[in-house]
Amino acid sequence: MHITEILFWILTALALFSALMVVSSDNPVHSVLWLILVFIAITGHYILMNAQFLAIVNMIVYAGAIMVLFLFVIMFMNLNKESEPQKSVWLRLAAVVSGGSLLLILVAALKDNAGYINSMKGEGSIGLIKNLGNTLFTEYVVPFEISSILFLSAMVGAVVLGKKETSIPAA
Amino acid sequence: MPIIPVNYYIFFSLALFAIGIVGVLTRRNAIIIFMCIELMLNAVNILLVAFSKMHHVAAYALDKTTTVGTEAQLFVFFIMVVAAAEVTVGLAIIVMLYRNIHSVDINFLNRLKH
Numbered sequence: 573m574h575i576t577e578i579l580f581w582i583l584t585a586l587a588l589f590s591a592l593m594v595v596s597s598d599n600p601v602h603s604v605l606w607l608i609l610v611f612i613a614i615t616g617h618y619i620l621m622n623a624q625f626l627a628i629v630n631m632i633v634y635a636g637a638i639m640v641l642f643l644f645v646i647m648f649m650n651l652n653k654e655s656e657p658q659k660s661v662w663l664r665l666a667a668v669v670s671g672g673s674l675l676l677i678l679v680a681a682l683k684d685n686a687g688y689i690n691s692m693k694g695e696g697s698i699g700l701i702k703n704l705g706n707t708l709f710t711e712y713v714v715p716f717e718i719s720s721i722l723f724l725s726a727m728v729g730a731v732v733l734g735k736k737e738t739s740i741p742a743a
Numbered sequence: 744m745p746i747i748p749v750n751y752y753i754f755f756s757l758a759l760f761a762i763g764i765v766g767v768l769t770r771r772n773a774i775i776i777f778m779c780i781e782l783m784l785n786a787v788n789i790l791l792v793a794f795s796k797m798h799h800v801a802a803y804a805l806d807k808t809t810t811v812g813t814e815a816q817l818f819v820f821f822i823m824v825v826a827a828a829e830v831t832v833g834l835a836i837i838v839m840l841y842r843n844i845h846s847v848d849i850n851f852l853n854r855l856k857h
Contacts (some may be wrong), residue, residue, distance in 0.1 A: 581748055591759055591782055595766035600774055607778050610759075614785055621796045626819055630788075633823050638781070638830050646774060647832050651839050659771055667768030675761035683799050685750050698799055698812050704820070707813045713751070719824045726828035733835035 579620060587613035600646050604639055611635040623699035752793035759786035763796040773837050777830075784826050791815045791822075 590609040597603050611634045616625035670682060708716060759782060766779030795815030802811040837847060844851050 590757055591762040603775055621792050623792050623816055626816055641834055664769045668765055671761045671765035675757055678757050682753050698810055703810055712817055722828050726831045730831045730835040733839050
């Protein structure tokens with residue numbers, strides 16, 4: 573068994589176990605920490621697939637920025653206690669059964685693929701920032717600029733939503 | 744040479760996606776539901792990168808200078824951009840919700856019907 577396959581299985585097991593812990597842990601802060609572990613495992617998968625730039629961006633944006641934002645909101649609302657009322661057992665059972673049957677159907681529909689991935693074979697230059705930046709700033713420069721407008725509107729929206737509503741004068 | 748079938752990546756990302764769906768359906772905390780949505784987005788990202796790599800391996804055997812597979816990785820980049828914007832607005836909405844009803848339990852949102 574090659575080192576790449578061992579790493580693949582370790583990362584897969586880590587990601588799936590952490591994802592289950594995200595769903596099943598009672599404390600929201602623990603959920604955030606498990607989710608960070610999921611993102612670290614996914615970053616490892618990106619590195620195994622020679623997508624180096626995406627690995628770095630995943631680490632910085634997801635495990636860094638977004639998770640800090642989640643943690644900040646949870647701490648801000650003082651939710652780090654096990655006080656969440658649970659749904660009824662039958663509802664949870666129905667949810668697990670429906671999710672499991674979706675998984676079963678998708679696996680049954682997609683199990684006949686014959687493609688393979690040759691990891692770590694020294695052909696990994698498309699994941700580097702040189703190639704990606706070239707394509708991004710020539711072919712995809714319009715979506716790039718539009719995404720900057722999206723960020724601006726998201727920023728304005730967050731500020732507007734976060735303002736105190738009592739300061740609005742009654743017209 | 745280590746060869747990993749693309750099936751493994753498909754099953755892995757499907758399992759992550761199903762776990763995210765079960766989380767959305769079972770939990771009542773709005774923040775954890777949001778985190779499960781992030782989980783599903785990441786499952787899709789893994790699938791895109793795996794198919795990009797598979798496509799690139801197939802094209803590389805014929806042409807050593809090919810850049811096939813770049814587009815999928817750029818799509819993943821744009822998905823990350825959109826997810827970041829979505830998290831910003833969504834968390835602002837959750838904070839506003841908490842300020843109004845002093846809870847993040849989605850069952851309290853039933854009162855939106857009345």
